[in-house]
């Protein structure tokens with residue numbers, strides 16, 4: 001099956017902030033997390049994908065259609081939850097549901113009611129009078145049941161309590177199971193959302209670091225404790241070092257070096273995904289190691 005999304009060499013200058021060039025492909029059946037520090041450009045990328053901003057160079061294709069063209073028919077296949085919704089404050093959840101559900105032929109009323117019950121969302125209160133967390137839940141309940149094949153979520157859990165995050169994870173897993181679907185979600189480093197992701201697309205202050213398969217990434221990074229002091233020279237694969245320990249993203253090359261240089265290592269452990277992301281979001285030195 002064809003890709004749902006193809007982003008090619010996309011770049012955008014916003015005042016003194018430069019985003020890209022970004023290259024991302026999203027296949028059906030996958031969840032991609034856009035990961036980056038604050039202000040790295042995650043929301044801007046989602047807006048570019050939704051044709052809410054124009055790129056300076058490059059292009060995005062969604063379901064085979066260029067998003068920059070005047071024909072936006074592809075939008076009926078995409079559900080987008082922005083970080084902040086504008087224009088909803090005066091309306092109750094009930095009114096918003098009636099307005100939005102009428103626009104989406106595959107609207108899933110059962111899924112909507114399930115989310116309202118699970119998140120305990122009051123539908124008779126004006127959106128603007130709800131807490132930020134409840135607004136976020138209502139916004140999701142008005143987005144996920146649209147049942148389009150592609151779901152774009154911008155920081156879906158930033159105001160949510162821990163049980164709600166867990167509920168949302170379950171909802172998204174069920175949602176993915178219902179057909180050829182894909183999710184792209186911006187996230188700082190929410191552990192729940194990271195658990196869901198198949199791929200991480202990492203952006204550091206506008207600079208796109210790359211797409212990584214999550215499982216492969218967690219298998220690549222290893223921490224070694226060595227018995228002797230480390231040599232001053234850069235060790236193959238080294239991305240960071242501490243007192244008698246080194247982190248490598250090329251374990252084979254590192255272990256060969258240890259062997260060739262009679263350096264004994266006592267222990268080797270995998271890194272948490274959070275630690276790996278933290279390293280990826282740090283600046284690199286010229287020798288490939290990361291700034292501490």
Ligand SMILES: Nc1ncnc2c1ncn2[C@@H]1O[C@H](COP(=O)(O)OP(=O)(O)OP(=O)(O)O)[C@@H](O)[C@H]1O
Pocket residue numbers: 014015017036037038039040041042043044045186188
């Ligand atoms: N409308 C705008 N006018 C001026 N600058 C903007 C505008 N929107 C975004 N920017 C700038 O673009 C950069 C990227 O912002 P963006 O909101 O895309 O980042 P983000 O990764 O989503 O951040 P966060 O994690 O804090 O939500 C920031 O430097 C921001 O100041």
